[in-house]
Each structure stands twice: as C-alpha cells, then as structure tokens.
Amino acid sequence: MFNSLISKALEFKAEDTLIISPKTIITAEWVRLKCQYGCPKYSKCLTCPPYSPHPEQTKSMLLGYDKALLIHSKECKVIQNVVRNIEEEAFKAGFYKAFAMGAGPCELCEECDVNKPCVHPYLARPSMEACGIDVYASVRNNGFFIETVSENQRKVNYFGLVLIE
Ligand code: SF4
Numbered sequence: 001m002f003n004s005l006i007s008k009a010l011e012f013k014a015e016d017t018l019i020i021s022p023k024t025i026i027t028a029e030w031v032r033l034k035c036q037y038g039c040p041k042y043s044k045c046l047t048c049p050p051y052s053p054h055p056e057q058t059k060s061m062l063l064g065y066d067k068a069l070l071i072h073s074k075e076c077k078v079i080q081n082v083v084r085n086i087e088e089e090a091f092k093a094g095f096y097k098a099f100a101m102g103a104g105p106c107e108l109c110e111e112c113d114v115n116k117p118c119v120h121p122y123l124a125r126p127s128m129e130a131c132g133i134d135v136y137a138s139v140r141n142n143g144f145f146i147e148t149v150s151e152n153q154r155k156v157n158y159f160g161l162v163l164i165e
Pocket of ligand 1: 045046047106107108109110111112113117118119120121124
C-alpha cells in the first residue's frame with residue numbers, strides 16, 4: 001500500500017517521497033514565534049497560527065501514528081496539492097486516521113476570511129511549520145537537504161507530511 005502512495009505522490013509531481021517514522025519529526029515552541037514575528041500571513045489564514053495546532057498538540061498527535069510519508073518538492077503549490085491527495089488516497093485505502101500537513105499558508109482562496117469557517121475544509125491543510133514542526137531538523141533527520149535561503153534566492157526546498165496508521 002505504501003508503495004502505491006509513493007507512486008501516487010510522484011504522479012502528482014513530488015520530487016522525492018520517503019516512508020519515515022513520526023518519531024523523527026521534531027516540534028518546538030520557537031517555530032510558532034517565527035510565524036508570529038516574521039510572517040506577514042500570521043493571523044490572516046485559518047491554516048496558520050494562531051488558528052493552527054500548537055506545537056504541544058502536534059507533539060502528542062504525532063504519538064498516535066507509526067508511519068508517515070515525507071514529501072519533497074521545489075514548488076510549494078505541488079506540496080499542498082500532493083499532501084491533500086495522498087491523505088485522501090490513504091483514507092480511501094482504509095487508513096482512516098490519515099492527516100496531511102503541507103507547506104506555506106493555504107492559497108485556495110484569494111483572501112482567507114478568518115472570521116468565518118473555512119470554505120474548503122476538505123482541502124485546506126496546515127503547513128508543517130504552522131503546526132510547530134521544526135522542518136529543518138525533521139527533514140535532515142531523514143537525510144534530506146535543506147538550507148536557509150535569502151529572499152531573492154529561488155532554489156527553495158519544500159516539504160509536506162502525511163501521517164498514516
Ligand atoms: S480554503 Fe480558503 S477559507 Fe479555507 S483556509 Fe484556505 S484560504 Fe482560508
């Protein structure tokens with residue numbers, strides 16, 4: 001089953017996909033501060049802080065899973081699309097707990113109205129970082145390359161995670 005999810009992820013244009021242990025995923029309190037002090041989308045998107053799960057919640061949620069697909073792409077939109085589709089595929093295959101986290105703020109609507117319920121609840125998923133995951137440490141734990149980039153650098157590596165059990 002995992003092999004077919006990996007093939008599906010590649011069909012949806014992921015560059016690499018790896019089955020990993022959720023124990024390698026690191027959460028940290030400072031991640032939320034980086035959203036609060038540094039991201040213009042803070043409090044402007046329902047999938048981002050302060051609306052998204054707190055690092056402590058994510059940490060205990062990760063304990064409820066024994067596998068995850070870690071997905072890599074050079075494009076943020078590809079990650080958002082892949083993770084929601086893989087979550088759906090996994091759910092249909094019987095993994096009813098499947099839950100996806102992508103990268104970056106949700107871009108499904110031109111503007112996110114945080115005063116109303118989400119208009120695409122089946123599609124919108126929080127990013128790994130919005131859930132308090134230290135993406136750098138987590139992906140390096142699994143052998144992926146990631147470095148900080150300056151604003152005008154184009155070569156960014158994006159990652160998404162689909163928890164499965
Ligand atoms: S789907 Fe629309 S309303 Fe829902 S989180 Fe994304 S941008 Fe906001």
